[in-house]
Amino acid sequence: MSAALENLTAETLDSISKAQTTGILENTGFYSYDLSGLVSMIPVVTPFRDLVARVKSPDGNPYAVWRAILDTTAAQPDPSMGWDFAANEVIFNEQDFQARYKPTGLAGMATQDAFDLATGYADPFQVSTFQTLNQVLIGDDRKLLGAQSFALARPSAPTIAQAATGGTIGATTVYVGVAARTGSGYYYGSGNSQGNSGSTVFASGSTNSLTASVPAVRGAVAYDWFQSANGTTWFYYTTTTVNTVSFNKVIAADQALPAGTAVPDLSSNWKGAANTKPTFNAAADNGSANANDYDGFMASLAGDYNGNGQWVTPGTGTQNPSVFKSLDGAALTLAGGSVQEIENYIFLNLWNAIKASPTALMMNAAQAQEIANLVLGSTSATTFLNTDQSGRISVTAGGRVGEIVNTPAGGVTVPIEVHTSLPPGTIIARTDRVPFPQANITNVLEYRNLRDCAQFDYGISRNPGVAGGGPRREFEIRSVGAFINRAPVAMATLSNVG
16 A cells, blocks of 8 residues: 555544544534635725825936925025115025935735635635735835935934932943934834944942933934943844933843834834844944935935935935924923924924914824823813713713914914824924915925836746745736925924923
8 A cells, every 4th residue: 555545544534533423522523614704904094195196207217306496585685775776686596306216016926726725715816916005005105204215314322321220230331322213214124323322330239220312313213222231242122212211121132122002013124034123233324224215204304405406314415494303202291271392393483484384293193192181181271071962971081182273373273193104202294385475386295106006917927946936926016206395394393202
C-alpha cells in the first residue's frame, strides 16, 4: 500500500470512529456552519481628503509651478511726497513656487485558489479591490496632511530637570536622546530627524526621576525619546506628541510603543520593518526627509522656501510666512469664556498678518474634547440645561463646542473640525478663502495631479516557490500629484498642546 493511500485510509477510519457514538451527540458533528455576510472592521474617515480640491494638470511636468506677489506693505515708502515732487514708487516682490509631483498608491492581489475556495460566499478579487481602495483613501488623507520631502531641523540638546521622587533611578548617569517626527513618520514609521542628546548625574538616592524637554521643532508632530548609560548605545523609551517627557526608570532594552489615547494610530512599523522600534542617529537625518513624499499641508506651514520656491528645512531658506506657536506641553486655558491660546496665538496673529479670519480650526479628537471640557466645565461660560417632555427623567449629558468666536476679527465664528489624520498636540487654523483684492485664487489648497486615483490591473501572474505566488491577479490603485498651498500666510499652527 502506498504511503499516500495509507494516510488516506487512516484519515477515513478516524472519521468513521468519530461517528461511532452511543446515540447522536453534539460532538458527532451533525451541524452546519452559519456563514453570515463578510464584514469589514476598517474605519475610513478622510475629512481632509474630502475638502481638498483635486485638479487635473493640463500638461506634464515634474513640478506644479505658480507665481505669487508677496506682501511688501511694511517696506513701502511714505505716500506723502510734498508739492512738485513725484510720488515714490511702490515696491513689488514676486516669488515663484514649485511643488514636486510624486506618485502614491497601494497594491492588492488575490490568488485563483482563494477565488475557488470562496465560491458561493465572496469574491476575493472584489474584496481585495475595495479594501485596497479604502487604504488608499486613508493614505491620501494622511499624506495630504503630513507628507514631507525635506528634513526636519535637528532638535536642540534636551534640558534635563532632576527630581528626588517619582521613579526608581539610583545614583547613576543618565543620557537622554531625542528625535522628531513628521506626520508621515508618525503614521508610517518612515523615520525621524537627526538626534541630539544630553545627560545628567544623580549623585545619590534610589527613587529619582527626571523631566526632559527641547525647544519645539517646527513641522514635528511627535518626538521619539531614547535613553543610554554611556551615550553610545541607545534604547527607545517612548514617543510623545509634545516636546517634553518624564523618565522614571533606567532601561537596558527597547521599551514598548506607548498605548492608549496618548498617541492614537502611531505606526508600529519602523523604516519598512513590522513591529520594530524607532532608532536614534546623532550623525545625520534618520528618515524625516522622505524622498518619495510630496510636501503636504503641514510641510507647507513648516518649511522655509529657497530661491526656486521649493520647501526646505526650517532655518535654511526664507522663513515660512505662516503663524507658528508652541505651547511646549502646556494645556489650553479658559479666559473670558473662550480658549485663551487660540485667541492670542492664532486669531490675533492672523488678524495682524492678513486682516481676516481663518475658515476652520483643525484638530485631533483629543483637543476637541479638551476644549469641550474646558468650556463646559467652567462657570465662566454660560450653559443651558435643555430637557425633553419627560423633564429630568431623560436629561442629555455632555456637550460639544462647535465654534469659537474670533474676537479680533470682529466676532466671526470659526468652526472646530476633528481630523483623524492630525495627531494630538497640533491645532491648525485653515483658511479656504483669502479676501484679498484680485487674489486670483480659486483653490487655496489643491491636490494638483497628473493622474488621479486610477486602477492598473496587471492581469494573471505567477511567482513560483512562494505562498501566494499564483495563479493570481494583481493590481495597483495609484495617483501622481502634488499638494499646493497658495497662501501659507493665511494659516497658523499651534504646536505641542498638552
